[in-house]
Amino acid sequence: MRALVIDDSRAMRRIVTGILTNLGYEVRDAGHGREALDVLDEGWVPDLATIDWNMPVMDGLQFVSAVRSNPAWRRMTMMMVTSESEHTQIVRALAAGAHEYMIKPFTADAFRDKLALLGLLPQEVAL
């Protein structure tokens, strides 16, 4: 399975990449939404995108909307991973097309639980 980790924090990209790699994912990363769209434009469409909200150039909400406007990227599951925890923000993200919402800080176990909920744990890990 493939995942695209989108976060302007290099530290957070390393942490999330580490979790996903340990679960067997092939991972690429991007520092903002525009850079992530460039990855998709290359034809590298992941099963999962983890998306920070506040980023320079293109924020997470704009990225989600851009993905939703392209039917070729419809099968990609999008999970916001962000420190924005207001209820209205969560509703906005889900309304824009995100599938799941994870609030920072989180543990590796909580992250794995979210993936299980989304049916995105690689089979050998889920067993």
Added chain:
Amino acid sequence: MSTTDTGQRRRGSDSRPVITDLMDEDTILAVAGDAWISLVGEDEVLVPIPGEMPGDVLSSWVDVVGPWTGSVVLTTGRATAEALSRALLRESAPEVLDDEDVEDAFGEIANVVGGSIKAALPGPSGLSLPQVGHSPLVRNPADVCRVEVLWRGEPLTISVQGALPPLPVTH
């Protein structure tokens, strides 16, 4: 007798809360403690004891803009910021952490703590991207809520401070 409103008197709508109306040190400590456990490690605790800050300090902060506007600022020694960055990254940490790695990781810690503080404030509010460097100035000493803690025996402060100067005093 009638009076004329010259605009000099403060109207009810001109009032704005200061941070101590909205939260106290215990709330900041609880929020930061939770963030520490998730980010830095389960056994990592913040001990609410003041310590002497070294000369070479680094601050990271995020701005909150909403019914209350200000910054959530973390300040510690540069060496402690590096240790914090390494603890945050754990097995993902590169062998050598350069200044950019430390500033990025320390900024992300401010982002997460700031996001949790924002959640405890009245909303809706916006959160800025994290910044790292010299702490923003305190504009209104009455609009500051600050805790001093020790992490692994090293001092760290978390300051939730207003960005706006005090309102003029009316008579």
